Amino acid sequence: MAIYRLEKDKLTPIGEVKIDLEKDLQKITEDNLAVLFGLAFISSEFSLQKFRIDTLAFDEESQSFVIIEYKRDRSFSVVDQGFSYLALLLNNKDSFILELAKKLKRDVNNIHIDWSQSRVLFLANLFTVYQQNAINFKDLPIELWEVKKFNNETILYNQLKASNNSESINTISKNETIKEVSKEVHVYTEEEHFSGKPEEIKALYEEIRSRLLSLDNAISLKPTKIYIGFKAKKNFISIEFQRSQLKIWLNLSMGILDDPKNITIDVSNKGHHGNGDYEINLKPGDDVDYFMLLAKQAYQKNS
The missing domain is CATH 3.40.1350 (Trna Endonuclease; Chain: A, domain 1)
Incomplete structure (x- = not known):
């Protein structure tokens, strides 16, 4: 190179x-x-x-x-x-x-x-x-x-x-x-996370995935046992598949995120997977554009 x-x-x-x-x-x-x-x-x-x-x-x-x-x-x-x-x-x-x-x-x-x-x-x-x-x-x-x-x-x-x-x-x-x-060590994949999930949940994830990756060519995916991480310099978004929604964590400390619609949940004092103090439960039909405004803040902080 x-x-x-x-x-x-x-x-x-x-x-x-x-x-x-x-x-x-x-x-x-x-x-x-x-x-x-x-x-x-x-x-x-x-x-x-x-x-x-x-x-x-x-x-x-x-x-x-x-x-x-x-x-x-x-x-x-x-x-x-x-x-x-x-x-x-x-x-x-x-x-x-x-x-x-x-x-x-x-x-x-x-x-x-x-x-x-x-x-x-x-x-x-x-x-x-x-x-x-x-x-x-x-x-x-x-x-x-x-x-x-x-x-x-x-x-x-x-x-x-x-x-x-x-x-x-x-x-x-x-x-x-x-x-x-x-038998004991396993490399997790995206496919394992959305296997058996409803088509509308897969479609929601694919839209979010595409838009997150388009933020920067350097962003990479990191599937783990529980969730899929989106990583710039650090993980900035973690997504867990559930039957009727995507549970998403934004890697930001409490008090930093600008969320005028107040759709996030404070998990700073709760045990949870993923990184950060903010949690969002995103369902099919929810406002993905607004979610991306929040996701960009997490990306900017961790890139």
């Missing part, structure tokens, strides 16, 4: 510079986990059995562990290594919970982990075509991120994604480790 500096209508190429994966990249990533991935840092070089995890992190939103590895070697198998790390996690749950409790100063008895949303992130300067093709499954709990540093002190983190028509890894793999991990 070529990047240029624009000065007085003239383009000047911005050159790429070498980044030390084992030192510089790991430190930069760990120091900025919240900004980059919305994660909490737990440990660096966490050792267990014969494994050493480069970075152990925690996703507060999904209540799940995230393992991050920095790769210089371009010959490794992303699928084999990724599932080996996940098997290590699932077979040693107590050790990971104790590490979380110790580093984040949590009460072990109050820690609730969703093991089904565990995932592995591989970071490298460049991945081979074979490695990129290896993640071309819709339900793979493994992410590839290419990281490049430029001579204007800019760093680019770019996620390589599977194609939309990819199939399930469980339909083709006979690997026992993959089979065992897949």
